[in-house]
Amino acid sequence: MPTRTAAPPTVVPATEAVTRPLVVQPGEATQGRAAAFPLRREGPAKLTGAARYTDDLVFPGAWYGATIRSTDAHARLLAIEPDPDVDWSTVVIATAADIPGDNVVSLMHDDQPLLVPVGGEIQHHAEPVALLAAPDRETLRQLKGRIRLVTEPLPPVFDLEASDHEFARYEIKTGDDAALEAAFAAADLVLEGKYRVGHQEQLYIENQAMIAVPDEDGGIVIHGSLQCPYYVHRALKRALKLSSVEARVIQEETGGGFGGKEDYPSILALHAALLALKCRRPVRMIYERHEDIAATTKRHPAVIRHRTGVRRDGTLLAQDIDVVMDGGAYCTLTPVVLSRGALHAGGPYRCPNVRIRARATRTNTPPNGAMRGFGAPQTEFAAETQLNRIAERLDLSPAVIRERNAYRVGDATPTGQVLRESVAAEQVLRLAVDMSSYESVRRETGRRAAERRGVGAVPGSPLRTTDERHAGGIGLALAWHGAGFTGSGEVHLASVASVELGADGLIRLLTAQTEMGQGTKTILPLLVAGELGVPVEWIEYAAQDTAEVPDSGPTVASRTAMVVGGLSILAARCLKAEVEARHPGAPFHEVFRQDAVQHGPTRIDQHFEPYPGVAFDDATYRGDAYPAFGWAAAVATVDVDLDTGEVTVGDVVAVDDVGQAIHPILCEGQVEGGTLQAVGYATIEEIKLADGRYLNDRLATYLIPTALDAPRIHTILVEAPFSGVPHGAKGVGELPMDVAAPAVVAAIHDAIGIWMTELPATPEKILAAMHAGAAA
Amino acid sequence: MSFRFLVNGSPAEVDAPGSRRLLDVLREDLGLTGTKEGCGEGECGACSVILDGQVVDACLVPVCQVDGRIVRTVEGLALAAREHGSLDALQEAFLERGAAQCGICTPGILMAARAYLDAGGPPEEDAIREAIAGNLCRCTGYTKIVEAIASVANLD
Numbered sequence: 001m002p003t004r005t006a007a008p009p010t011v012v013p014a015t016e017a018v019t020r021p022l023v024v025q026p027g028e029a030t031q032g033r034a035a036a037f038p039l040r041r042e043g044p045a046k047l048t049g050a051a052r053y054t055d056d057l058v059f060p061g062a063w064y065g066a067t068i069r070s071t072d073a074h075a076r077l078l079a080i081e082p083d084p085d086v087d088w089s090t091v092v093i094a095t096a097a098d099i100p101g102d103n104v105v106s107l108m109h110d111d112q113p114l115l116v117p118v119g120g121e122i123q124h125h126a127e128p129v130a131l132l133a134a135p136d137r138e139t140l141r142q143l144k145g146r147i148r149l150v151t152e153p154l155p156p157v158f159d160l161e162a163s164d165h166e167f168a169r170y171e172i173k174t175g176d177d178a179a180l181e182a183a184f185a186a187a188d189l190v191l192e193g194k195y196r197v198g199h200q201e202q203l204y205i206e207n208q209a210m211i212a213v214p215d216e217d218g219g220i221v222i223h224g225s226l227q228c229p230y231y232v233h234r235a236l237k238r239a240l241k242l243s244s245v246e247a248r249v250i251q252e253e254t255g256g257g258f259g260g261k262e263d264y265p266s267i268l269a270l271h272a273a274l275l276a277l278k279c280r281r282p283v284r285m286i287y288e289r290h291e292d293i294a295a296t297t298k299r300h301p302a303v304i305r306h307r308t309g310v311r312r313d314g315t316l317l318a319q320d321i322d323v324v325m326d327g328g329a330y331c332t333l334t335p336v337v338l339s340r341g342a343l344h345a346g347g348p349y350r351c352p353n354v355r356i357r358a359r360a361t362r363t364n365t366p367p368n369g370a371m372r373g374f375g376a377p378q379t380e381f382a383a384e385t386q387l388n389r390i391a392e393r394l395d396l397s398p399a400v401i402r403e404r405n406a407y408r409v410g411d412a413t414p415t416g417q418v419l420r421e422s423v424a425a426e427q428v429l430r431l432a433v434d435m436s437s438y439e440s441v442r443r444e445t446g447r448r449a450a451e452r453r454g455v456g457a458v459p460g461s462p463l464r465t466t467d468e469r470h471a472g473g474i475g476l477a478l479a480w481h482g483a484g485f486t487g488s489g490e491v492h493l494a495s496v497a498s499v500e501l502g503a504d505g506l507i508r509l510l511t512a513q514t515e516m517g518q519g520t521k522t523i524l525p526l527l528v529a530g531e532l533g534v535p536v537e538w539i540e541y542a543a544q545d546t547a548e549v550p551d552s553g554p555t556v557a558s559r560t561a562m563v564v565g566g567l568s569i570l571a572a573r574c575l576k577a578e579v580e581a582r583h584p585g586a587p588f589h590e591v592f593r594q595d596a597v598q599h600g601p602t603r604i605d606q607h608f609e610p611y612p613g614v615a616f617d618d619a620t621y622r623g624d625a626y627p628a629f630g631w632a633a634a635v636a637t638v639d640v641d642l643d644t645g646e647v648t649v650g651d652v653v654a655v656d657d658v659g660q661a662i663h664p665i666l667c668e669g670q671v672e673g674g675t676l677q678a679v680g681y682a683t684i685e686e687i688k689l690a691d692g693r694y695l696n697d698r699l700a701t702y703l704i705p706t707a708l709d710a711p712r713i714h715t716i717l718v719e720a721p722f723s724g725v726p727h728g729a730k731g732v733g734e735l736p737m738d739v740a741a742p743a744v745v746a747a748i749h750d751a752i753g754i755w756m757t758e759l760p761a762t763p764e765k766i767l768a769a770m771h772a773g774a775a776a
Numbered sequence: 777m778s779f780r781f782l783v784n785g786s787p788a789e790v791d792a793p794g795s796r797r798l799l800d801v802l803r804e805d806l807g808l809t810g811t812k813e814g815c816g817e818g819e820c821g822a823c824s825v826i827l828d829g830q831v832v833d834a835c836l837v838p839v840c841q842v843d844g845r846i847v848r849t850v851e852g853l854a855l856a857a858r859e860h861g862s863l864d865a866l867q868e869a870f871l872e873r874g875a876a877q878c879g880i881c882t883p884g885i886l887m888a889a890r891a892y893l894d895a896g897g898p899p900e901e902d903a904i905r906e907a908i909a910g911n912l913c914r915c916t917g918y919t920k921i922v923e924a925i926a927s928v929a930n931l932d
Contacts, residue, residue: 040876043871044867045879046876047867047870048850048851049808049851050854051879053809053880055809055812205878206814255878255881256880289815289816517878517915668874668920669877669916669917672916675917677914698817698819699814700817704912706912707906707913707921708906708909710905710919712901
């Protein structure tokens with residue numbers, strides 16, 4: 001069968017029109033790029049309906065599981081009372097009393113129970129209290145409502161700033177407070193700003209899904225939709241008192257994650273496992289959308305305050321930033337979300353005097369967790385909007401103020417990290433400005449706004465004329481995103497990736513990195529094939545099954561391409577050297593089959609080693625917070641309906657420096673998808689709460705962009721490689737999520753002259769702001 | 777109650793309450809799990825199938841309404857293609873252009889696109905966006921999906 005490949009991308013000089021895929025390579029071309037790009041490996045199965053997602057799996061005799069949840073935001077659980085008029089003998093109920101090991105969700109702190117025990121405290125609405133399994137869905141539905149929770153209400157806390165319970169606190173400083181205040185005193189302009197962002201739901205289209213299958217020896221096998229098999233594995237071992245062999249986790253085809261399947265699957269897998277162990281048969285726990293939105297984690301809401309001192313020419317002199325994030329009722333991953341948020345809070349700009357104070361507090365709302373960007377989209381929205389407001393006050397172009405302050409090689413970040421290489425802030429900025437004709441469009445929108453201002457025919461809408469109901473604008477933002485785990489995270493993870501030449505002559509790559517749409521199964525074999533000099537089809541990618549693959553760490557933090565990609569290449573390099581050493585003069589691709597026959601299997605386990613020269617002190621928060629950063633710029637155009645406040649995002653030019661675009665088509669897909677999620681975050685994605693409960697916990701009421709809402713997205717990939725990994729890749733998943741929202745908000749300002757300092761900038765908020773502006 | 781209809785060209789007969797969702801009939805009674813459930817209330821379009829040439833959400837259609845009618849699912853595209861030894865042109869375009877990522881919305885979008893193309897839909901971007909506006913995708917930003925559909929419309 002001939003090798004089928006996707007069309008190779010054209011490398012287009014930056015000055016030509018935007019055609020995709022477009023890869024710009026600064027300096028030397030990176031190593032390891034294949035001449036043609038393979039098609040998505042699991043693509044045909046997904047396109048024919050043959051791919052098996054968790055809910056597609058059939059286990060004969062399986063029961064269905066459901067969760068009994070609290071309806072209080074904060075209460076003491078006094079009793080769980082099954083209705084005495086019901087015959088409960090045909091079903092199984094599990095409570096905290098059935099947990100053989102620790103009743104905790106094993107993440108960072110042990111504050112979250114798998115099920116609230118009787119006598120314990122309910123900390124949030126929709127908290128799991130009991131589990132029910134039944135042979136069929138109808139019985140399950142009927143009986144679910146017949147279990148009563150007896151509770152005694154306790155006073156809840158909903159205001160993140162009023163809460164006195166802190167999950168984490170950081171302070172990042174370039175010097176002492178006196179130096180900071182002296183810098184403010186010397187500034188030509190000091191601007192303060194307060195920004196607020198709300199929850200965002202990951203909204204993977206495949207709901208959380210888990211099937212637990214008990215085996216005869218007391219062990220359990222989990223089949224599920226998940227990002228991190230070893231997180232679930234660890235959680236199972238601890239709560240069920242199982243050995244590493246007794247607990248087994250298999251990732252099935254996963255219909256999107258975006259962080260939402262990083263931490264929550266541990267809870268759901270354990271719920272399914274508890275029921276399965278109790279009824280001694282497979283139990284399916286497949287959430288419906290309503291339950292998924294109501295009960296699972298979201299992006300952290302935050303309140304961010306800036307005080308910024310600048311010179312008249314726009315040069316940053318001092319930044320004083322205060323970040324408060326709402327962790328929800330339990331810690332989950334909040335300390336690391338806050339850490340990333342704090343580390344990115346100043347934006348990609350050099351500033352000699354910086355103080356960033358960040359804390360995350362507890363409220364009696366469902367716990368917040370990982371979502372694409374992981375704290376950075378919140379703080380970078382604030383940083384970018386603050387800088388755009390400063391540019392406006394100084395009558396500078398937003399592009400010019402960025403050029404003046406954007407990091408260059410040799411600059412130091414607020415943690416004292418010297419950026420020695422791979423800094424493409426200026427380049428992505430310039431490309432985005434040029435490709436979008438930003439300055440000329442901005443002049444035109446400014447001219448039209450000036451013409452209309454004051455001639456408005458509609459009260460509260462000074463730009464609305466009899467002829468024109470819409471106002472257009474263009475906006476720019478710049479962002480950075482630390483590649484891989486924060487600080488010494490990768491050192492603690494101690495990942496292992498393996499490449500194996502089997503006795504059968506087959507080459508297998510073994511990692512725990514999951515495919516959830518981003519292209520893991522395609523890019524990792526591509527890197528190994530490139531290193532070994534064999535066709536990519538010859539590389540088998542082992543299943544993400546804890547019984548088969550080593551722990552190469554979680555599939556999060558945009559770390560797969562950089563960290564595990566690097567390990568995979570090094571493992572392949574080692575395998576190649578070993579095999580070739582046994583056959584002097586012969587290249588690997590000619591001799592590996594013969595070698596397998598003669599020599600038997602060869603397996604290389606590549607262990608993570610710290611990148612040279614990268615060191616971070618977790619105690620003082622000084623040093624290299626990340627081994628490298630990705631850089632992104634976005635320019636968005638919007639059209640604001642002056643009568644309804646609706647925002648239509650027309651075009652987004654997205655320029656992303658990813659170090660190396662391993663597979664440009666898949667890479668572009670990440671930029672396009674991340675950009676649209678950021679557009680949703682900026683404009684329509686909103687969770688409303690009442691008494692700690694999500695009010696719009698359905699897909700009919702929590703809106704995400706459709707194809708009609710989506711802008712045309714023009715992607716430009718830039719490659720400024722990171723030298724710590726052989727291929728130079730820095731990851732791409734989260735970077736685009738950081739940058740498009742502030743670009744959209746800047747475009748709204750360009751259109752209507754109002755800064756929307758709260759996300760999302762919904763039509764209601766825009767109308768209210770326009771009316772308030774008119775009244776003022 | 778017994779209901780008879782054609783699924784992907786083959787006769788099907790199911791015994792089920794008339795109110796049983798077509799989605800459950802396809803997935804559980806007929807084993808056609810290519811059609812996905814995303815929300816169960818007609819918002820996401822993951823369960824889109826073609827019923828007598830019209831795109832419908834299989835989660836909103838009771839099986840009694842399908843009696844005597846013709847249903848096409850994503851497995852039908854593959855089936856027709858398998859006779860030719862490859863994916864059909866639309867699936868091929870999705871694969872080459874990177875229009876499927878996690879894949880969970882893909883069957884529904886393929887069916888919406890197939891109905892659009894079968895009805896003679898043009899390769900214009902706005903019309904294609906309108907045709908798939910009932911199908912949510914969280915991965916792609918829709919750019920490559922629209923391009924893939926347009927490329928096939930161009931061929932027709």
